[in-house]
Structures are given as C-alpha cells and as structure tokens.
Amino acid sequence: MNRLPCTAAPRASASPGGNKPGGFPVCQGNTEARLPDHTTFEQLVLPHLDAAYNLARWLARDTHDAEDVVQDACIRALKYAGSLHGNDARAWFLTIVRNAFYDWLGRNRPAEIVHEDDDKIAARIDPSSPNPEHEALRRAEMHSLSDAIEALPLQYREVLVLRELEEMSYKEIARVADIPIGTVMSRLARARALLQRSPMLQAIGGQATGSER
Amino acid sequence: MNCADASTLLSAYTDGETTMLQGHWVKRHLAACPNCAAAYDDMLALRARLRTEAPRHAAPPELRARVLATLDAVRASTPPPARLRVRSERWRWLSGGALAGCAATALAWFVGTAVIDWRANEDLAVEAVTMHVHATLGNQQIQVASSDRHTVKPWLSARLDYSPPVRDFAQDGFPLVGGRIDYLDRHPVATLVYRVRNHTIDVYVRPETATRVAPSALRTIRGFNVAHATGSGMDWLAVSDVNADELTGFVQKLARESGMP
Numbered sequence: 001m002n003r004l005p006c007t008a009a010p011r012a013s014a015s016p017g018g019n020k021p022g023g024f025p026v027c028q029g030n031t032e033a034r035l036p037d038h039t040t041f042e043q044l045v046l047p048h049l050d051a052a053y054n055l056a057r058w059l060a061r062d063t064h065d066a067e068d069v070v071q072d073a074c075i076r077a078l079k080y081a082g083s084l085h086g087n088d089a090r091a092w093f094l095t096i097v098r099n100a101f102y103d104w105l106g107r108n109r110p111a112e113i114v115h116e117d118d119d120k121i122a123a124r125i126d127p128s129s130p131n132p133e134h135e136a137l138r139r140a141e142m143h144s145l146s147d148a149i150e151a152l153p154l155q156y157r158e159v160l161v162l163r164e165l166e167e168m169s170y171k172e173i174a175r176v177a178d179i180p181i182g183t184v185m186s187r188l189a190r191a192r193a194l195l196q197r198s199p200m201l202q203a204i205g206g207q208a209t210g211s212e213r
Numbered sequence: 214m215n216c217a218d219a220s221t222l223l224s225a226y227t228d229g230e231t232t233m234l235q236g237h238w239v240k241r242h243l244a245a246c247p248n249c250a251a252a253y254d255d256m257l258a259l260r261a262r263l264r265t266e267a268p269r270h271a272a273p274p275e276l277r278a279r280v281l282a283t284l285d286a287v288r289a290s291t292p293p294p295a296r297l298r299v300r301s302e303r304w305r306w307l308s309g310g311a312l313a314g315c316a317a318t319a320l321a322w323f324v325g326t327a328v329i330d331w332r333a334n335e336d337l338a339v340e341a342v343t344m345h346v347h348a349t350l351g352n353q354q355i356q357v358a359s360s361d362r363h364t365v366k367p368w369l370s371a372r373l374d375y376s377p378p379v380r381d382f383a384q385d386g387f388p389l390v391g392g393r394i395d396y397l398d399r400h401p402v403a404t405l406v407y408r409v410r411n412h413t414i415d416v417y418v419r420p421e422t423a424t425r426v427a428p429s430a431l432r433t434i435r436g437f438n439v440a441h442a443t444g445s446g447m448d449w450l451a452v453s454d455v456n457a458d459e460l461t462g463f464v465q466k467l468a469r470e471s472g473m474p
Contacts, residue, residue, distance in 0.1 A: 164263045
C-alpha cells in the first residue's frame with residue numbers, strides 16, 4: 001500500500017504543485033522485465049478503465065485527448081505492473097493516468113502547465129478581485145455545473161474529481177496527485193469555495209441556501 | 214473554536230477527514246453558530262449537486278477495444294521469457310551422444326539459423342505492425358506533412374545517416390501524405406506515409422545490406438499485411454490494412470521506381 005508505483009516517464013517537473021521535486025521514485029531494475037499475463041493484468045486494470053477515463057476526461061476536458069491519455073496510461077501500466085504491490089489497483093492506475101496526462105500536457109499544451117504555489121493560484125483566480133470583463137465572460141460560458149468544474153484551475157480540479165466523483169480518501173488522493181495530505185485538504189476547500197461562488201451555483205442553487213458568505 | 218478555525222476545517226469535516234478531536238470541536242461549534250451551520254449546509258448541498266449533476270464519464274466502448282488491441286500489440290512486440298528456457302533445454306538434450314551430437318549439431322545449425330532467420334523476420338514484421346498500430350492510434354502518424362517529395366526527403370535525410378528516395382505515386386492512386394522517423398530493428402528508420410482510398414500505408418525504408426536476412430515477401434499479422442521488396446538500393450517494408458495483392462504490388466512499384474529520376 002505504501003509503495004509508490006513507478007511511472008514510465010516520471011516527469012515531476014511538469015507536474016505543478018508536486019512538492020517533492022523528484023516526484024515519484026523511479027523503480028530500479030527488474031520491475032519491467034516481465035510482462036504479466038493477460039488475465040492478471042486485465043483483471044487488475046480494466047475494471048478501472050471508467051475511473052481512468054473519467055479522470056483523464058476531466059483533466060483534459062476533451063474526449064479524444066482523454067482517450068489518448070488513457071491509451072498511453074494502459075501501455076505504461078502494462079510495463080510497470082511489477083510495481084503494483086498490495087491491492088489498491090485503482091489508485092495505482094490513476095497515478096499512472098495522471099502522470100500520462102501531465103506528460104501529454106507538456107507535449108501538447110505546455111502553456112497550461114503553471115508552476116505556482118497554492119497561494120499564487122488562489123490570488124490569481126480570486127473572484128473578489130474586480131475584473132468585470134472576465135466575470136462577464138465566465139458567466140456567459142457557464143451553462144452547467146460541469147462548466148464550473150472545468151473552469152477550476154487544474155490543481156483544484158484534479159483533487160475535486162478524485163474526491164467527489166471517484167470518492168477517494170485524502171490519503172489516496174495524496175498518493176495519486178503526489179502532494180501532502182494537508183495540501184489535498186486546502187485545495188479541496190478552495191475548490192469548493194470557488195464552486196460555491198461560481199455564477200452557475202449562485203444562479204440556481206445559491207438562493208436556496210443563502211449565498212452571502 | 215471560533216468561526217475562522219471552523220471554516221478552515223469545514224471542508225475536511227464534510228469529507229469525514231478531520232481527527233476525532235477536530236471533529237468534536239467543529240460539531241460543537243456548528244451547534245452554537247448559525248452562520249457556520251449554514252455554511253456546512255451549503256457544503257453538503259454542493260456535494261449533493263456535484264454527485265448528481267457532474268457526470269462521471271464512462272469509458273466509451275471503442276476505447277476499451279482500442280486498449281485491448283494496443284495491449285496485444287505491445288505484448289506481441291515483447292517476447293515472453295519462456296522461449297529462452299525452451300532453447301536451453303533443447304541444447305542440453307543435444308549434448309547427449311557424441312556422434313549423434315555432432316550430426317545433430319550440424320543439423321541443428323542449419324535448422325537453427327533458419328529458425329533464427331525466421332524469427333528475426335517474424336520479429337521485424339511484428340515490430341513494424343506494432344509501430345504502425347501505435348502511430349495510427351496515437352495520431353502521431355505524420356511528423357512532416359507534405360505530398361512534395363522535395364520537402365519530405367530533406368526532412369528525413371537531415372535526421373538519418375542515409376537519404377531515402379521519396380516519390381509521390383498520386384497518379385497511381387497512392388498519394389504521398391508525409392513522413393516520420395521511427396525506430397525499427399534497433400535503428401532509426403525513415404517512414405513514408407501513403408494513402409490509398411481510406412487506408413494508410415506506412416513504408417519503412419532502410420538501406421539494403423548484404424548481411425540482412427531477406428524478409429518473406431508477404432505476411433499477415435493480426436489483420437495487417439506486411440509486404441517487403443528491395444530495390445533502388447533500399448529495403449522497403451510496407452504495413453497496411455489494405456488488401457495483400459495491392460500492398461505487394463505497391464511495395465514492388467516503390468522499390469522499382471522510387472530511385473528513378
């Protein structure tokens with residue numbers, strides 16, 4: 001359970017917010033020497049294909065890109081199946097999906113990778129900062145709660161999706177997103193605060209529960 | 214506990230991720246503070262909305278099929294270790310009788326080289342098909358997109374230690390659409406991409422060498438045809454899902470006519 005999985009190309013530098021500069025440990029030696037046989041591997045990973053696709057889809061915000069990411073992640077998972085210890089195949093596989101996504105992002109949309117600490121992200125997207133134009137644009141783009149989630153910064157979006165849609169524990173999220181548990185906690189709190197202030201929620205759900213905070 | 218403390222913990226409290234002591238204090242504070250209690254209700258309402266309105270995207274069935282196909286392709290390109298064991302057992306058996314051993318060794322040498330050639334051949338074809346499948350799936354099929362051989366050829370030459378002849382066969386129904394660099398048989402290789410109707414043909418072009426085992430002219434691997442020819446000083450290996458006759462004809466034409474001025 002505590003062993004972190006290998007990743008085919010650990011590119012921690014491309015992973016924003018990863019506090020440890022080295023990211024995931026690169027497994028040494030023989031973990032990739034033998035491919036597992038069909039049944040074992042497919043029994044381990046394929047049940048989590050929906051989870052993998054869901055994460056990739058929310059991160060990449062595009063169906064085709066998400067499919068490419070999952071495809072790549074499956075190949076990596078096959079190669080590094082030897083690094084899976086214990087029975088937490090889902091967290092292990094989602095870690096690989098997330099890494100595959102950041103590698104994909106580095107190749108295809110490098111501009112979206114932001115190296116910032118959480119305070120800077122929070123300051124950048126602070127909804128109380130006066131920027132009417134930006135606000136109007138956001139309002140026009142938001143048609144559903146999904147749009148509001150997609151508008152969240154990547155670092156917040158990933159913890160929110162892992163928590164609310166995959167229903168993972170903070171410990172599992174910390175492992176998948178390669179951040180300390182305290183960071184999981186603060187990012188989730190900020191993600192929720194942003195969603196609650198988003199025009200989408202104000203418009204429909206907000207009036208029911210009071211939105212002055 | 215004051216409101217500021219409570220609000221920092223509220224999100225984790227909603228997730229049941231506070232310590233027992235923290236949870237106890239938050240609970241007590243919520244009972245006493247209507248503002249924070251309302252914030253907690255908002256948090257629960259948000260969760261309810263997220264779980265009903267934000268879709269958990271399910272993997273499309275095509276993706277599942279694609280993943281299975283790719284896994285098979287990756288496995289096919291990595292021979293299982295069992296094969297090595299078989300070979301060493303064969304050798305132990307051969308060292309039985311001296312004379313019989315010699316005769317058998319001589320025979321084994323002939324058969325062995327034939328088998329190794331056949332395997333090298335097989336591995337090369339499998340590798341070529343795997344690359345073709347990967348390129349098709351990953352949408353990374355073309356690194357230099359052009360039907361102009363004067364664009365494709367220099368692009369390839371600049372990245373290789375040889376200069377493959379490049380020719381557009383659009384007038385024969387095989388337009389050149391571009392090229393890329395792949396890695397085949399432990400060497401970088403020029404890949405020319407042609408199109409015929411809706412099919413893609415990848416052609417791996419390498420310098421012809423005397424030592425290399427001549428691959429069989431045509432093989433079919435997992436539904437893909439692999440056709441081979443030599444000519445114009447090069448070794449031509451074409452992979453496509455287009456029919457075998459057409460692919461064989463095309464690769465022979467390539468080998469014959471590509472080098473023409």
